[in-house]
Amino acid sequence: MKHTRNSFLKLPKADVHNHFHLGGSQKKLLEKYPNATISFPKKYDGLVGMIDFIYGNLNKIMVTKEDVITFMEISIESSIDDNISLLEASVDTNLARFFDGSIDSVITEVKRIKEKYKTKIDFRPDIGINKDLPLDKVYEYGNAFIESGIFNGIDIYGKEDNQNLKPFQELFETARKHNIKTKAHIGEFSDYKTIEETIELLNPDELQHGINAVQSEKTMDLILERNIRLNTSPQSNIALRAVRNLKEHPVRKLFDKGINVTVNTDDLILFDATVSDELHNLYKENIFSWEELKTIRMNAF
Numbered sequence: 001m002k003h004t005r006n007s008f009l010k011l012p013k014a015d016v017h018n019h020f021h022l023g024g025s026q027k028k029l030l031e032k033y034p035n036a037t038i039s040f041p042k043k044y045d046g047l048v049g050m051i052d053f054i055y056g057n058l059n060k061i062m063v064t065k066e067d068v069i070t071f072m073e074i075s076i077e078s079s080i081d082d083n084i085s086l087l088e089a090s091v092d093t094n095l096a097r098f099f100d101g102s103i104d105s106v107i108t109e110v111k112r113i114k115e116k117y118k119t120k121i122d123f124r125p126d127i128g129i130n131k132d133l134p135l136d137k138v139y140e141y142g143n144a145f146i147e148s149g150i151f152n153g154i155d156i157y158g159k160e161d162n163q164n165l166k167p168f169q170e171l172f173e174t175a176r177k178h179n180i181k182t183k184a185h186i187g188e189f190s191d192y193k194t195i196e197e198t199i200e201l202l203n204p205d206e207l208q209h210g211i212n213a214v215q216s217e218k219t220m221d222l223i224l225e226r227n228i229r230l231n232t233s234p235q236s237n238i239a240l241r242a243v244r245n246l247k248e249h250p251v252r253k254l255f256d257k258g259i260n261v262t263v264n265t266d267d268l269i270l271f272d273a274t275v276s277d278e279l280h281n282l283y284k285e286n287i288f289s290w291e292e293l294k295t296i297r298m299n300a301f
């Protein structure tokens with residue numbers, strides 16, 4: 001039987017690697033900002049190219065706290081449109097800069113949004129920490145988010161090479177004590193050694209991407225041993241030129257190794273692929289069967 005994109009759209013899905021305010025569809029964004037003249041590229045020149053695009057385009061229209069709230073609501077509505085029933089999306093702590101530096105105002109908004117959409121989607125916010133944020137802010141904002149009691153996870157991201165993770169160990173420890181699950185972005189651009197280092201230093205429950213674990217059997221064994229889930233996002237990797245095409249994407253090898261993998265949007269606004277699109281693409285290109293994609297889809301719950 002041949003399945004279509006619609007077959008995947010109809011199924012309940014989870015998106016567990018999503019940067020909340022960047023999770024809206026391009027269509028919804030342009031409807032909200034009809035005067036915006038953004039042309040979204042198909043590919044970006046790595047993380048630097050992506051950040052340049054965000055600063056040069058998205059941050060030109062996201063200027064007030066009301067805009068940030070609009071971006072967040074577009075995001076959750078786009079997830080609902082894709083039949084996402086569980087959304088784990090990270091709220092970047094540094095969004096406090098749009099709220100006059102008040103982290104409590106960010107928490108209040110996240111709480112309000114969670115409440116507003118609760119009959120439509122199980123939204124479990126993650127604490128989003130960029131490694132470039134000054135450490136005093138990391139702890140001030142991070143601890144405020146942890147203590148609010150509304151966050152289910154913590155996710156750390158940013159530059160992958162030459163990272164110094166030691167300063168974040170204490171924050172991860174505090175999160176664990178509060179039963180908050182831990183995620184770390186690594187191994188999209190960086191090699192298997194940085195993945196091992198991240199696992200040793202932060203002991204995360206999940207890796208965001210982590211695809212370069214495929215370079216080393218030993219790294220994959222470590223991931224298996226610790227039962228770490230890999231929340232991949234193939235179209236993001238392709239758009240950022242970390243992977244050439246879907247056929248060459250490591251997700252198949254990671255799956256064959258027995259690693260718990262999921263597929264997710266990462267940033268729908270930038271990469272323009274919903275979870276349904278990701279699943280359908282993997283099916284269409286004969287990378288996974290319908291049954292295997294069911295396993296992958298269920299892994300995210």
Ligand SMILES: [Zn+2]
Binds near residue numbers: 017018157185208266
């Ligand atoms: Zn990400």
